[in-house]
Amino acid sequence: MDEPLQDESLCARGGWFEDFTTRPSNPPLYQTTAFDLHGVEQLDAVVSGVERGYIYTRDGNPNHTAFAADIAKLEHADAGAVCASGMAAISAILLSHLKSGDHVVAARVLYGRTSQQLEELTKRFGIEVTFADSRSCLAMRDARRENTKLCLVESISNPLLEVVDLQALVNAMGEVPVVVDNTFATPCLFRPMEHGAKLVFHSASKYLNGHGDVMLGVVAGERAAVTRVRRIASLFGLNANPFECWLASRGLRTLPLRVERASSNALQIAGFLERHLAVSRVIYPGLASHPDFDLASHVLPHGCGGMLSFELQTAEAGVRLLLRELADTIPFSPTLADVRTTVSWPAGTSHKFMAPDDRRAWGISDGLLRLSVGIDSVQDVISELDRALNQTLTAK
Ligand SMILES: *Cc1c(COP(=O)(O)O)cnc(C)c1O
Secondary structure (H helix, E strand, O other): OOOOOOHHHHHHOOOOOHHHHOOOOOOOOOOOOEOOOOOHHHHHHHHHOOOOOOOEOOOOOHHHHHHHHHHHHHOOOOEEEEEOOHHHHHHHHHHHHOOOOOEEEEEOOOOHHHHHHHHHHHHHHOOEEEEEOOOOHHHHHHOOOOOEEEEEEEOEOOOOOOEOOHHHHHHHHOOOOEEEEOOOOHHHHOOHHHHOOOEEEEEOOOOOOOOOOOOOEEEEEOHHHHHHHHHHHHHOOOOOOHHHHHHHHHHHOOHHHHHHHHHHHHHHHHHHHHOOOOEEEEEOOOOOOOOOHHHHHHHOOOOOOOEEEEEEOOHHHHHHHHHHHHOOOOOEOOOOOOOOOEEEOOOOOOOOOOOHHHHHHHOOOOOEEEEEOOOOOHHHHHHHHHHHHHHHOOOO
């Protein structure tokens, strides 16, 4: 018999049970910093790739692999990698594909923090960026220079919900690899790799997890490009947390159902808003009034997603009143793609960093609100909106 252990050793080495090899019905959570090795031979085998395994969670963890592999499959990509957040994913892409002196062509309207990150790289790290109208392939192509190394766009943009004609853009950019933020569309509605993208990334904090309780990013694409991203993510500590991946894997199980319901709810709500007296403009690519309606019916045949924007007749005064009126039903929440419907105010949150004149010139007025339509009852959401919108008619 083994020598019985002292209490200190029992406690310090505790938590194990010989039956931990029984296959659970749900994926186990590998909440561990590192993985124990049988010896130097195993270390060498894992490092050289001869044996499948893990060493240190910053470099890899089974929960990372499980989530990234599912996203790679959904995106029809060769490989995937997870990062700590959507912003970490974009950081890892830029840091792994650019050096100082390189040039990026980026869409004029991007998620606010993405534009800010590009500007930060311009000011302090010698990267050059030209922002151009991604709806014009000509403008994007004309922005190209000899040192252009990347083109960055969103498949459906925030908050104006512009739809990119990716195949045409890829053709126009020639040799320049195109990277797509597919957060708003999700692979259920649009697969950038099928239109010639080199890499696609997501804020998995949004639809992929979908329950508003995770910060996570994911990159998928050509294997060599993803390997570069993964190497930089691990070197710069942009790695994801196993628990976030585990939660996101659970959220992902209902992704197609959630996206389908959010899309159909959004289309109904967009129609309702278009007819409401308090609303001056509705922006949704599934409406005939949207400038990208024809393109959207082509490239987004399964629906246009759950994001829609609308402008109030009563501008900012109406916004302030509406957000107060909706606080207990459709909360003012600076995120999106939760299962419940939420509302945000781009001029005061995601696009606050922009000069007000630029913001208005781009079409993001002070009275613009962005609704993230969830899977709650569309009748409830419409009657809650109706009640609150009627109040704004008298706002000053
Ligand atoms: C939220 C978001 C991001 C950033 O992702 P985080 O997970 O919040 O870091 C990037 N792009 C889009 C379109 C987003 O909505």
